[in-house]
Amino acid sequence: MRIPPPRAGAVLLLALLSALSLTACGNTGGLASAGPTPTASGPVHLWPERKGADVPPADPGGAPPEYVQGLPRVADQNVHTVDPVALVQAELRAHPGSVTGADGMPAETAAAIRACRTAQEEPGACPVLEPYYRDLTGNGRDEVVVGVEFPDKMMSVRVYTADPDGRLNRIMATTQTVIAVELAGRDVILRVPSGNPGYELITAWSWDEKQRTMLPTREQIVRMPAPARSTAAGAPGIGAAP
Template structure:
């Protein structure tokens, strides 16, 4: 898959209010404040290669801003829970068969086939509009999986996320989708958090990490290239 944005992170040091009040009031028998030694000099970020020319185009990222209106699927009362997820996925695959060559035949046989690759849907308000959105997983060859998210708004059923990876686990954390995927490096995994962006009206990979898992096992099917 295409490479996502850089990994984001921020450490926050929380100081209890009681500790601050105690320091200001001089708590304890000694009274006053004690020196903790010299304060280290603050070092700001240093710009490297200042003569490097600016980029002429943005780097590709994987799945970001890829949305599509799904046509031919009725959503009674605007409630996605009343629509079979298989119906939605079949409509999406039929509209873009070149994008889903590896699963098109299997999805076409759903739901009659016992090997239907469309897994049961999960419902959560991911966009913050108070209505349930739909998260679907579709198994693909070589232990890959498509993760797709759909929302219904303004009379339109829209796909707002379409990511393919060597998925290990998927978690819902509030309105965030956290995807754990096999990494090419033995003993590591990718962990990507997808969040809805109201400006782009799509799920964006807002946090992308590679983490040590402690296992030395190399996955049988490495994740797609994140070039």
């Protein structure tokens, strides 16, 4: 048998050690291939030669900011000290008889609010609901969110902030047939029935620094989950023993 020269043997040994080292390093948590990645495909503009329709300027859709008249100034922009019933009553005095628009209110609801002493003094006794507080403008101070119950599941949702001079400023007012109202981050979320059975419309109202008011910024139509099917009386349910 022919014995390789010492130098050739050393080179062969180093090659074997390097291969073993690389194999061992492959199991130490290094990057590994996840397989081929699909090629990204951007949107394709169909019929680019067609002249599209003109879009009129967007209507913000929100109520313009409005100072509430007839209330004392708020110290340190602390809206927690404001009585929500007195707040809505002051707006009623400023806009008597309004039935449409941001201040619109059914006559029977307005009469009930005038007779209120505190928000939710008894369940259903006062249309002004218990308020909620959240910093919605990002100024480090809470705003107050007020709900007013209308007939037929309708609801007026209003948001007020206090400016550095202590004046109360209404920055949101909308009346909807409301399923639910939620707070998410700095947004007020309204869930209302959509025009399609089985679906609801979710609208997010957000603070607009330029217009100094809250505007509906995002809308989404979502399918409602199907209600659980109840078994008929006396009939065995799924999985029940015969």
